[in-house]
Amino acid sequence: MTRDLELRLVGASVPDGEIVVKDLAALTLALQELSTRIGRDIVNTPGPGRTKQFMEEFVQLRLCALEPGSTVLKFSRGPIGKLDVDLPQQKAADDRFWEIVEAIREDRRPDWVTDRVAESAARLVSALRETAPRATLRDSTHAAVQIDSSRIRVETWTSKRVQTGTQMEARGRLEKIDLHSHEFRVRDDIGQAVDLKHVKDDKDAAKLVGRWVIATGRGIRASDRIVALDNASISPVDDPALDFENHEVLTIDEILASTPGPDPAGGIELTDDEFVAFLEAARG
Known part of the structure; x- marks a missing residue:
């Protein structure tokens, strides 16, 4: 089935409707390579399916x-002159492509991503960062995914993940x-996400979704930061914002009224x- 794909570039340093040729080449090659490698992974999955050529x-x-608008690249995606029917492997490849796009937006690498797919995702991240400060990807069946190019990092996709074996913790909103994969995720106030693998008592932990939690487990690091915790346990904690709520706010007049002025009878x-020495020093 032929689909549309739209990439909107916002804030680039060229006139609307234009793009630097090297940026166009980097974006189109990265998008094609990413799509191709995801498709090849699907074909190599055990089970009945279509051929690699298909x-x-x-x-x-x-x-x-x-x-224009700012600059919009429109693509056709899929075979030409084929029956307009979605097949299971096509849907799987499409779902994985959009999962990668969402992961790029969130600056995280899903566990299923192979090194080859991650390499292509890194090239797309690099191309987006070079081309425009913001970008949006969408098609006729997927809502627009807005990407802040300044926040995404090539290292998320290229850095080797190291299982530390050390107990670490992460705090954030679940x-x-x-429940099927026993995998959860927390995100802190500055937007950094930590994946939680093999979560213990996951059915009880699932009741905490949307709340602030502390997660502990064996740390997995990449680019000198925690990206995941293995064999994780989750416990609720108070939202740190509560410390700044329900406090009385005083006006400037109330603050000034409660502060004593200088004491006319005070001083040394x-x-x-x-006193004479002081006056002489002041005149000098």
Whole structure:
């Protein structure tokens, strides 16, 4: 089935509707390579399915328009002259492509991503960062995914993950639960996400979704930061914002009224000689 794909670039340092040729080449090659490698992974999955040639036709991209607003690249995606029918492997490849796009937006690398797919995702991240400060990807069946190019990092996809074996902790809001894979995710106030693997007592932990929690487990690091905790346990904690709520706010007039002014009878006492010396020093 042929689909559309739209990439909108916002804030680039070129006129609307234009793009630097090297940036166009980097973006289109990265998008095509990412789609192709995801499709190849699907074909290599055990079980009945279509041939490698058919899948590569499905993930084929064709640039069909370059429009203003700021600059919009429009692609056709999929085989030409084939029956307009979605097949299971096509849907799986499409779902994985959009999962990668969402992961790029969140600056995290999903566990299922192979090194080859991660390499292509890193190239797309690099191309987006070079081309425009913001970008949006969408098609006719997926809502627009807005990407802040300044926040995404190539290192998320290229850095080797190291299992430390050390117990570590992460605090944040529990925002994702998956009882099937026993994987959850927390995100702190500055937007950094930590994946939680093999969560203990996951059914009880799932009741904490949307709340602030502390998660502990064996740390997995990449780029000198914690990206995941293995064999994780989750406990609720108070939202740190509560410390700043329900406090009385005083106006400036109330603050000034409650603060005593200078005491007219206060101050140091000087002898006559000391006072004369002070005046001489002041005149000098």
